[in-house]
Amino acid sequence: MSRQKNFLLNSSNNDNDNNSATSEAIDSNNPTDELLNKARRLRQEISAIESSKLQAQNEKDVQVQAKLAAEEANRQQNEQVRLRYSAIVPILKDMGEEVMERVDFPPRVKGGKSCIVTVQAPLPLGLILSEELSTPGLIYVDSLSPDGNGSNAGVQEGDVLRAITACKVTMESPTWQLLAGGIGRPKTKRFMYVVDGRPLEEVLDAVGSNRMDSLGRDVWLVLERME
Structure with a gap:
């Protein structure tokens, strides 16, 4: 009779362990955590895209300013030549x-x-x-x-x-x-x-x-x- 009781006790402990593992598996696959992770990754991607756009715009602005400066320098040079020969x-x-x-x-x-x-x-x-x-x-x-x-x-x-x-x-x-x-x-x-x-x-x-x-x-x- 005692052996049968021991067997039942051990069986009960195994069931508890299985239930705990199952609970942990459920926690690890929590839909809320997955959505939060996706939201975090999305924010990172958006931030990277915005940074890339800002960098591209800054580079474009630099090019535009350089072009305007070159055109102004050329205009001033042409004006100096015109004043020289007029x-x-x-x-x-x-x-x-x-x-x-x-x-x-x-x-x-x-x-x-x-x-x-x-x-x-x-x-x-x-x-x-x-x-x-x-x-x-x-x-x-x-x-x-x-x-x-x-x-x-x-x-x-x-x-x-x-x-x-x-x-x-x-x-x-x-x-x-x-x-x-x-x-x-x-x-x-x-x-x-x-x-x-x-x-x-x-x-x-x-x-x-x-x-x-x-x-x-x-x-x-x-x-x-x-x-």
Whole structure:
């Protein structure tokens, strides 16, 4: 009888152990824990994606800023070149008025070490112009009087003449006079004469035409000068 009781007691202990193991297995497979783990992993993945997006956006912003900086540097460089090879001079408009405008004069002297300067001086200028034989149409200051108006205004030997004011006579008439068959009356207008490619004789005539200016204004000279 005692052996049978012992057997029953042992059997009861085994059942308790099995129940405990089963309970632990259930706890380890708890749906709540599994959902929490999935939520944690999802948050980590989202955080990694957001970090990747932020890094990509930062890299894109850096590239955009670098591009803008390069474009601004290029713009400033182009503006410096334009200011170097341009001048504000009097321009005759279609209606006859004279306005001051900036005009570009691309360099004719090779090497990139020249610049455009303007000089205003009254006649006579006291300078001698010559044509460069190796470059037809390139007119330069061959020599000038030390005390002449051109020298006193800042003209230097070797300056390349790019443009100069000149005067021309035009016939102008009011509309009513034209309708009546009138001829009109002469009027002298001053304009900017571009020297590039012009023969020396024509350039000299343009210089002398400034004597026709009824207002007696100074002659404008646009010069390209080596620095």
